[in-house]
Amino acid sequence: MTRTLLLVGGGHAHVAVLADWIARGVPADIRAVLLTPQPTLRYSGMVPGWIVGQHSRDEALVDLAALAQRAGIELVLDSCTGLDPDARRVRTAGGGDIAFDITSFDTGGEGRGAALLGNDPRLIDVRPIGGFVDRLAASPALAHVVVAGGGAGGVELAFAIRNRSGNTAPPKVTLVTGRDGLLPGFAPAVQRRVAAGLARQGIAVHHDDARIEGGAIMAG
Template structure:
C-alpha cells in the first residue's frame, strides 16, 4: 500500500476528504494529521464572536469526515519535515513515513513582530485557541466596564473582528482598530474602504492608521510615538510560515513559504504537495484568501489520484479575481470582486448563505457542493 499523508485540516483538505468519502483512493492508505478533531471555518468566526452563529455552526467535524473517507486520523501537529527520508516528525515525537505528502496546515501569526505581544496579546490564530479564550475577554469586560479593547491589523480579519467585538461587548468596552500605516483594508477598492471606515465609525470603533510597535500591560505604543490605553490587545495581522518550514529542506519562495508550481507540487520535491497559507505559487502569485484554497481542493484531489495511478497531473489556474465578503456584524456585509464592490443587507444574506452551505456540505448525508467552491 502506498502511504499518503494529509497534514492539516485546511479548506483544500476538507474537500479532499469529502471526495475520498465519495470515492476512495484504491491501493493507498491515507492518514490525516491535525491538532484538533474539528476545523473552524474562518469565514464564520466573526459571526460566532458577534453572537450571530452558534459555535457548532462554524465548525467542520474532521474526525467524522475522516471516518467516512476511511482515513486514519492522528491528532497531532507537524514539528519537522525530512523530505529526503520522506518522514514527517510530529510534535508528540512520532515519525510518519510517506510516499506522498500534502500540506494544508495554514500559516501562523508572528509572535514577536511587536515587542511584548507574546506575553500580553490575544492572537487570532490558531482559531480554536482564540475562540476558546474569547469568553474570558467577555467576562473581563463584564467585570470592568470601559475596558479598552484594541484590535491590531487593518486587513479583513481585523475589520470583521473589531465590528464583531463591538457588537458582542455593546457598552461594556471601547474598541479601537489599529489598522497600520497602510490604512484600513489595503488592496481593496477605494469605495469599499470608505464604506468600511464609515461602518466602523458609525459603531463607535476608533480607527488609527499607525503601526503598533510595543505592548505593555495597559498600554500600546505606536510607531508615531503616541501611547494608547489598551487592556486587551487582539492581534489580527497577516500570517507567516510555520516555524518548521524554514528547516524543511523544501525550496521556499522569497517570503519564506513553500514554493509550489502549477500542479500544487513543491518545486524541489514533487512528492510533496502544498496548498493554502503554508505555500506560495511562484508561477501564478495570488492574494491569500480561503477562496483560492477551496478552489484548489478539486485539483489537489485529482492530482493525488493521478499520483496514485502514475498518471499526468493537471494544473490549477487561479482566477484573476476572488470574491471577498466581509461581515459588518449587523446582518449587512461588504462585497468586492476586483474593482467592483457592494454593501448592504442583501450582501449579508448572500454571505450567510454561502458560509452555511460550505460548512453544511461536509456534514454526513448532505449532497452537493457549496457556492464558495463554484
C-alpha cells in the first residue's frame, strides 16, 4: 500500500531529506510531495557572506525544483493555509486540497520585531530571510544600524553589516543584546573573544532589552 508523505515548506531540514532521497532513493511504498511557495530557498547561512561581498546574492539560492526533480518527487508551488489533522488534509492558497498519510512542516520562522520592539518603517525583520535580503539590498547606503539580539545570528549580522560591501564608509553599528547578554549559553572564553572582536571593530554593545520609542530605538 502506497502512503503519501507531504513535506510542507522548503526549509533546510527538507533540503536534507531531498538530498538523502537523491542519494538513496525514495522508499518504495512512499509517494512524496513537496509543497512550497517558491522554487528556491535562500540559505540564511550565506547571507552574511553576501553582505560583505564574498559572493553574489543568487549564489545563496538552493534550487528546490531541481532537487525535487532529481529525487523523483512531486512539487507543488503553493502555500499551506490550513491543516485538518483529523482528515489528514492541507489546504493551499490556490484553493487546492492535498491529502496525506504523514506530513512534516519546515516552513521557516516569521519575524516578531514589530510585536517585540514597536512599529517603525525602518525596522527590518531577519525572518523571513528573503524579505530581509530584499530590504537590505534596497538600502544602498547605511549610516547607523542597530542590531537587536545578542545570539550567534545577531553577532554575525553585526560584524557583517559593519563590513558591508558597497558602503562608502563603514556604517556605525550598535548591538543591543537583550538582558541575557552576549552569546548566552556559549562558553565564557567564546564570549570574551567575541566581545574583544566587537570592540576592535568599533561595534558598541548594550546589554539590555531594545524598544522603539519616539522614533528612536532605546536600550533598557
